[in-house]
Structure formats: C-alpha cells, structure tokens
Amino acid sequence: MIRYSAFFPELVLAITAILIIGLDLIFKKSKTKQSFLNWVSFSGVLFSIAIVCFDGNILSTSFHQFLVTDPLAVFGKIIILVSALLTLLMTFRYFKSNTTEHQAEFLVIILFATIGASALTSAQEIITLYVALETLTISSYILAAYMKRDAGSNEAGMKYLLLGAFSSAVLLFGFSYLYGATATTNILKMNERLMTEPLNALIVLGIIFVIAGLSFKISLAPFHMWTPDVYEGAPTPVTAYLSVASKAAGFIAFIRIFLVALNTPALVHIWGGLFAVLAALSIVIGNLSAIPQKNIKRMMAYSSVAQAGYIIIGLLVNNQLGLTAMLFYLFVYLFANMGAFLAIVIVSSQINSEQIDDFSGLWKRSPLISMALLIFMLSLAGVPPFAGFTGKWYLFGAAIQNGYLWLGLLGMIFSVISLYYYLQIVRRTLVLDSPENKPISISVIEKTALIICMLVTIVLGFYATPLMHVIHRTVGSFMN
Amino acid sequence: MLFKYGYVLAFLVAGVFFILFAFLTNWIISPNGLLGQKFHENRSVDTYECGVDTIGTAWVRFNVSFYLYALLFVLFDVETVFLYPWAVSFRKLGLVGFSEMIVFIGILLVGLAYAWKKGVLKWE
Amino acid sequence: MIPVQDFLYLAGLIFSIGVFGVLSRRNAISVLMGIELMLNAVNINLLAFAKFWGWTTLNGPVFVVFIITIAAGEAAVALAIFISIYRKFKDINVDEIKYLNH
Numbered sequence: 001m002i003r004y005s006a007f008f009p010e011l012v013l014a015i016t017a018i019l020i021i022g023l024d025l026i027f028k029k030s031k032t033k034q035s036f037l038n039w040v041s042f043s044g045v046l047f048s049i050a051i052v053c054f055d056g057n058i059l060s061t062s063f064h065q066f067l068v069t070d071p072l073a074v075f076g077k078i079i080i081l082v083s084a085l086l087t088l089l090m091t092f093r094y095f096k097s098n099t100t101e102h103q104a105e106f107l108v109i110i111l112f113a114t115i116g117a118s119a120l121t122s123a124q125e126i127i128t129l130y131v132a133l134e135t136l137t138i139s140s141y142i143l144a145a146y147m148k149r150d151a152g153s154n155e156a157g158m159k160y161l162l163l164g165a166f167s168s169a170v171l172l173f174g175f176s177y178l179y180g181a182t183a184t185t186n187i188l189k190m191n192e193r194l195m196t197e198p199l200n201a202l203i204v205l206g207i208i209f210v211i212a213g214l215s216f217k218i219s220l221a222p223f224h225m226w227t228p229d230v231y232e233g234a235p236t237p238v239t240a241y242l243s244v245a246s247k248a249a250g251f252i253a254f255i256r257i258f259l260v261a262l263n264t265p266a267l268v269h270i271w272g273g274l275f276a277v278l279a280a281l282s283i284v285i286g287n288l289s290a291i292p293q294k295n296i297k298r299m300m301a302y303s304s305v306a307q308a309g310y311i312i313i314g315l316l317v318n319n320q321l322g323l324t325a326m327l328f329y330l331f332v333y334l335f336a337n338m339g340a341f342l343a344i345v346i347v348s349s350q351i352n353s354e355q356i357d358d359f360s361g362l363w364k365r366s367p368l369i370s371m372a373l374l375i376f377m378l379s380l381a382g383v384p385p386f387a388g389f390t391g392k393w394y395l396f397g398a399a400i401q402n403g404y405l406w407l408g409l410l411g412m413i414f415s416v417i418s419l420y421y422y423l424q425i426v427r428r429t430l431v432l433d434s435p436e437n438k439p440i441s442i443s444v445i446e447k448t449a450l451i452i453c454m455l456v457t458i459v460l461g462f463y464a465t466p467l468m469h470v471i472h473r474t475v476g477s478f479m480n
Numbered sequence: 481m482l483f484k485y486g487y488v489l490a491f492l493v494a495g496v497f498f499i500l501f502a503f504l505t506n507w508i509i510s511p512n513g514l515l516g517q518k519f520h521e522n523r524s525v526d527t528y529e530c531g532v533d534t535i536g537t538a539w540v541r542f543n544v545s546f547y548l549y550a551l552l553f554v555l556f557d558v559e560t561v562f563l564y565p566w567a568v569s570f571r572k573l574g575l576v577g578f579s580e581m582i583v584f585i586g587i588l589l590v591g592l593a594y595a596w597k598k599g600v601l602k603w604e
Numbered sequence: 605m606i607p608v609q610d611f612l613y614l615a616g617l618i619f620s621i622g623v624f625g626v627l628s629r630r631n632a633i634s635v636l637m638g639i640e641l642m643l644n645a646v647n648i649n650l651l652a653f654a655k656f657w658g659w660t661t662l663n664g665p666v667f668v669v670f671i672i673t674i675a676a677g678e679a680a681v682a683l684a685i686f687i688s689i690y691r692k693f694k695d696i697n698v699d700e701i702k703y704l705n706h
Binding site for chain 1: 612615619622626632635636639642643645646649650652653656657660661663664666667670671674677678681682685686688689692693698701702703704
Binding site for chain 2: 666669672673676677679680683684687
C-alpha cells in the first residue's frame with residue numbers, strides 16, 4: 001500500500017506552482033494580478049508548513065521505502081519551508097526595484113526548488129535523493145541566471161551550472177560504485193551490507209567521490225570556488241535561498257548518507273578524517289577571504305563557506321552530541337542569515353548598491369534595520385548573548401570531547417577573526433556618517449519578519465530548552 | 481536437406497552478383513570509367529546539389545528560432561523513456577499505475593500549454 | 605561472457621575523458637559535452653553492476669532512466685543559459701566571461 005500523504009507537503013507546493021502558472025497565463029498583466037500571485041505563493045508555502053507540522057504519521061516509510069517521514073525530515077522541511085517563505089518576502093521587495101517581465105515564473109521556480117529541497121530531506125533511497133537534489137539545483141541554476149539583462153546574473157548562472165553539473169556527475173559516479181558494492185540503493189540496506197562487507201577499493205573510491213560531489217553543494221573548501229561569484233551575481237533573494245535552504249537540504253543529505261548508510265566502524269575512519277580536513281580548510285579559507293571583500297553579498301558568500309565548515313564539525317564527530325549541535329546550529333543559522341539577507345535586500349533595493357561602504361549612516365535612515373544587522377552579524381560571529389554563540393559552543397564542545405581538540409581550537413580562533421569583518425558592516429551602519437538622510441521604507445510584513453528573526457536569535461541565546469527538547473527527540477529517534 | 485542449403489547458396493550467389501553488377505555498371509558509366517567522359521575540372525569534385533552551383537559553406541549559423549524547438553523536442557522526447565517501463569508492466573500496475581501516468585502526462589501538458597501560450601511554437 | 609571489470613574499465617576511461625574535457629576545454633558547450641560523457645560513464649557502471657548481481661536488483665536500471673531524463677533537462681537549461689550569455693557577452697568561452705569581481 002502506498003501512503004500518498006508522505007508526499008503531501010511537496011504536493012501542495014507543486015499544485016500552488018501549477019496554479020500560479022495557469023493564473024499567470026489566463027489573466028492579463030497588471031499590478032493586482034502580481035500581488036495576488038505573490039500571496040498565492042506565500043499561502044501555498046504556509047499551508048505546506050502547516051501540513052508538515054500536523055502530520056501524525058511520524059516515523060513511517062512510503063513509496064516502497066523511497067521516502068521516509070521521520071523527525072529529521074520534519075525538522076529539515078521546517079527549516080527549508082521557513083527559508084522559502086522569507087525568500088518569497090525578499091522577492092516581493094526585490095522586484096520593486098529590479099524589474100523583469102517574468103515575475104510569476106520566478107515564484108514558480110522558487111516553489112519548484114523548494115519541492116526538491118523538501119523531498120531531499122525525506123529521501124531514503126539514493127535515487128530519490130538524486131532526483132530531489134537535481135530538482136533543487138536545476139531550479140537554482142535558472143534562479144541564479146534569472147536577471148538576463150544583467151551580465152553578473154548571467155555569469156553566475158553559467159558558473160553555477162557548469163560546476164554544479166560537474167559535481168553532480170562526480171557524486172553519481174560515487175553512488176554507482178556504492179551501488180556496485182552493496183547491490184542496493186536503499187540507504188538502510190546499504191548500511192546492513194556494508195557492515196558485513198570487507199573494505200575494498202570500490203567502497204573507498206565511492207566514498208571519496210560522494211564527499212567531493214556533495215561538498216560542492218554545501219560549498220566546503222576546497223570545493224567552494226563557485227560560491228563567491230554565484231552569490232554576488234545572483235539576484236539577492238536567490239543568494240539568500242542558496243545560502244540557507246539549499247545548504248540545509250545538503251546537510252540533511254550528508255546526514256542521511258554518512259550517518260546512516262556509511263556509518264560502519266571501518267568507514268567512519270575514512271570519512272571522519274577527510275571531513276576534519278575539509279572543515280578546517282573551510283574555516284580558514286572562508287574567514288580569511290571574507291576580510292578584504294567590498295561587496296556585501298561576496299562577503300556573505302565567504303562567510304557561508306566558513307559557516308559550512310563549522311556545521312560539518314557536528315557531522316564528523318559521529319555521535320548524538322554532534323548531531324544535536326549540528327541541527328541546533330542549522331536552526332540558528334537559518335534565522336540569522338535569512339534575517340541578514342532580508343535587511344540587505346530592503347536596504348540595497350533602495351540605495352541601489354551592494355557595496356559595504358554604501359551602508360554608511362544607516363542608523364539615521366532606519367534604526368530598526370541597523371539594529372537587526374547588528375544582532376545578526378554578532379550572532380553569525382558567535383558573540384555571547386546571542387544564539388550563534390550557543391550553537392558554536394555546542395559544536396566546538398562536541399569536537400573537543402571527541403578527540404578533535406585542534407579543530408575546536410581552530411574554530412574558536414577563527415570565530416574571533418571573523419568578528420572583524422562582521423563588525424565592519426556594523427561599524428559602517430552605526431558609527432560612520434553619510435550625506436544621505438532619506439529614510440528607508442519598510443513594509444509591515446517585512447518589519448514583522450525582521451523582528452521575528454531578531455527575537456529568535458536573541459531568545460535562543462538565553463533560553464534554548466524547548467528547541468533542544470525537540471532536537472533531542474529528533475536525534476534520539478535517529479541514532480542510539 | 482541439401483536442397484535447402486542449395487537454396488541459400490543460390491541466394492548468396494545472386495546477392496553477390498547483384499552487388500558486383502552494381503559496382504560494374506557504376507564503373508562503366510562513371511566519369512573516369514570505361515565509357516565515361518573524362519572531366520578534370522574543379523566542379524567534378526564539388527558537392528552535388530541537384531545540378532545547381534553550391535552557394536557558401538555548410539557551416540552556416542541556423543536561425544535561433546530553431547533552438548527553442550530543439551529544446552522542447554529534447555525535453556518531451558526524453559520524458560517518453562518513462563512510458564516504456566510503464567507500458568511493459570501496465571497490467572500489473574493496474575488502475576493506480578494508470579492514474580499516476582495520467583498525472584505525469586498532465587504535468588507535461590501544463591509545460592506544453594505554457595510554451596504554446598508564450599508563443600514558442602509560433603514560427604516568426 | 606564479458607567480466608564486470610571490463611565494463612568498469614570502460615566506464616572509468618569514459619569518465620576520465622569527460623573530466624579531462626571539462627577541465628581542458630574553454631568553450632562552454634564542450635564543457636557540457638564532457639559532463640554528459642561523465643554521466644554516461646555512470647550509466648555504464650550502473651548497468652554493469654546490475655548485470656554483475658545477476659539482475660536481482662533492478663534499482664540500477666531504474667536509476668539509469670532517471671539519470672538520462674535529468675541530464676536532458678540539465679542540458680536544456682544549460683543551452684538556454686548559454687544563449688543568454690552569448691547575447692550578453694558575444695562569447696561562450698568560460699575564460700572570457702569575467703564580469704564579477706576579479
């Protein structure tokens with residue numbers, strides 16, 4: 001018996017997307033139509049979140065074990081859908097200043113990308129995982145190249161496409177070897193077979209290819225070359241989406257493949273060491289390259305490389321503590337990074353610039369946004385009262401407890417270094433002055449979203465018990 | 481028994497003969513052959529284009545309108561690969577499989593309708 | 605009966621040719637062709653392994669079907685982006701397209 005309800009969140013998104021295409025074709029172009037379509041997409045995502053939250057069939061598989069609905073999938077879906085919601089908000093603002101005649105399709109492609117990311121979190125089979133991943137990435141290529149009159153967007157799209165397709169092919173080659181070694185594509189069965197199978201060259205090669213391919217998707221150094229160019233060139237809402245939703249989906253895929261399928265004592269030695277090197281490289285390269293950047297999106301790109309390095313620490317220690325830290329940090333990162341990008345979109349669409357220098361004197365023009373930027377930047381850097389600090393505390397603690405003392409110390413040192421470039425933005429917004437004094441306008445719903453992101457970032461720094469409770473339950477159902 | 485093989489042999493001989501005959505007549509009437517006139521102009525090595533002089537090279541750029549057709553063709557053409565395994569096990573899948581394929585084709589149709597309405601299929 | 609290793613050698617060779625194409629070619633279309641070669645190497649691998657396990661698992665062939673269709677979709681998106689790039693830059697040489705911060 002096939003339980004179709006496992007696919008309901010994605011189904012709702014798909015129906016919303018097709019509805020928007022249909023409505024866009026039927027009705028004439030007008031301002032009311034566009035705002036109506038905006039709200040259709042927004043409520044579609046909201047409805048999907050509601051379905052995810054109230055689905056009672058936790059811990060069940062469907063479609064012949066191609067999809068699984070477990071607490072991890074629910075957690076991942078919530079992160080992805082919330083970031084899709086915030087991306088839609090940014091899109092509405094972004095298209096007020098950057099016009100294109102195909103605005104409805106942009107919403108549709110964001111929804112398609114979200115379907116892919118959302119299905120990826122519940123993928124229990126390598127085939128589902130690949131199809132969902134490609135749904136996400138192919139949509140992302142289109143989104144990155146969407147502003148076709150803008151040279152930067154075109155370049156971003158092409159670079160992302162060529163490197164993304166290359167990494168997918170590498171990933172698939174690894175999958176084909178793993179399939180050859182185990183004769184199955186089911187993640188659980190693969191783990192059973194690998195437990196008894198002696199280590200051979202096929203498996204080791206497969207693991208190396210899979211690590212290389214997947215690391216591209218979450219931009220771990222040294223596979224991060226595409227990140228700065230794509231993040232800078234892509235439309236800002238897309239940059240935000242890539243840095244949170246697409247990465248969160250990638251991390252869930254990492255968890256499914258490495259903590260489930262490849263989690264045997266012999267194999268952990270191989271990928272644990274490799275990931276430690278990748279994490280250290282990402283932290284060092286990401287933080288050091290972010291310092292000289294002039295463009296705020298490019299800076300955020302390098303910052304996200306470093307953040308990916310921090311998060312992967314939770315994976316490589318391979319125990320409950322690490323996974324807890326990883327999920328907590330992902331949740332914190334969602335609100336801090338999405339909030340920061342929301343503030344950036346609102347400001348840069350009105351000052352028509354993405355240079356950090358042009359953010360000077362923001363304090364006079366919009367106190368709320370400057371305050372928000374301050375909080376998000378401090379949280380990303382990991383300064384004590386905010387949630388980012390708690391997250392990093394857990395991550396580095398997990399590393400140090402499990403024999404990766406050097407990695408924990410490296411993370412701490414480079415967190416301090418990262419404070420420099422995060423505070424550059426804060427210094428400009430709060431301290432420096434600018435000749436311009438025109439206030440920055442902000443709509444009610446944007447204000448609400450910003451305040452929610454700020455509240456979450458502050459409150460989770462002091463009082464994380466309810467979230468930790470949920471995460472403990474998620475992790476407990478997953479690892480024992 | 482032997483008669484049957486003789487049949488095959490006869491066919492073989494006839495087949496070989498036909499091929500040789502074709503080559504032979506070709507050689508006889510060809511420009512450099514037995515009966516043909518001897519041409520040594522440049523035109524005799526030209527591409528044959530219905531007797532008309534060739535114009536330009538074959539390496540021309542095609543109109544960019546072809547590209548959208550090609551794109552659509554590739555997409556819809558490759559999607560049919562799913563129909564083959566479905567058709568083979570059609571009876572086994574029953575009504576559920578049938579309705580799922582209808583949904584799949586329906587989604588493809590939405591794509592086609594989109595392309596149609598956007599004027600991709602119109603030749604300009 | 606061809607042993608499974610021969611298929612793997614062939615796939616490895618095709619994959620390497622694809623990687624070499626991606627890394628050495630500067631024309632975006634040639635790079636895309638390299639990527640398609642890599643995907644086809646994966647398909648050969650999957651089918652060879654399915655044959656090696658005596659067709660007891662059909663997930664490999666099913667995977668191949670999905671890879672073929674997704675590769676077609678990817679190529680379509682790629683060509684669309686290349687056309688857009690060509691209109692903007694009058695070139696699809698990946699080295700020449702340097703608008704962003706360098």
